[in-house]
Amino acid sequence: MTNAYITVSHPSREETVINKSRFIGYAAPCTSESDALSFLQEIRDEHKTATHHCYAYIIGENSGIMRYSDDGEPGGTAGLPMMDVLRARNIVNCCVVVVRYFGGTLLGTGGLVRAYSQSAQSALNAAEIVRMEQTSLLSCELPYQVWDKFRYTVEQLHVMIRDVEYSNIVSFILAVRSCDKDSLMPKLLDSSERMLKIHSEEESYEAWKAK
16 A cells, blocks of 8 residues: 555454343454455354354455445344444454354344444454554664653654664664654754764554554
């Protein structure tokens, strides 16, 4: 993908009971349809005795692949509401699966739509929504005497520091959104009193907290 997009950062599982039926919602990041289908199969294998395994997923730039299934529930009461949740939140490269163990009480069309929608929402919230953006990863070094000041500036500018190593100097990876790099680097250099050394740079898609 060439543009920023919203997805989930890690797999999740959330369970609720509605009128004696168990609804277990799962969400996972998927970068291809084969990833989504593999995730779905894992859930099916884990819940072989479940009454329904309903799902929805959106994969690719411009939502190129969109699939959903009611898996035996009345048409439009499960997979489509789950798909609507993904679309309403602009989430892509993600698969949501809701497993139902029927508890003996019919929920009706409206009840099913609410149950599957809520289960999908809960699973997505538990998975943490992030924004994947083109990011410059800078391999850096900095003397200790300016480290605290530099780190404070980084926090204020919403830049990320990772892989910190302490020796005679501080070595770390500085992650800056590529679109912000030109405007932020002068501030970062100033905060380091021009002592920041950048040894290498590469571009990557990285997860940032969704606003």
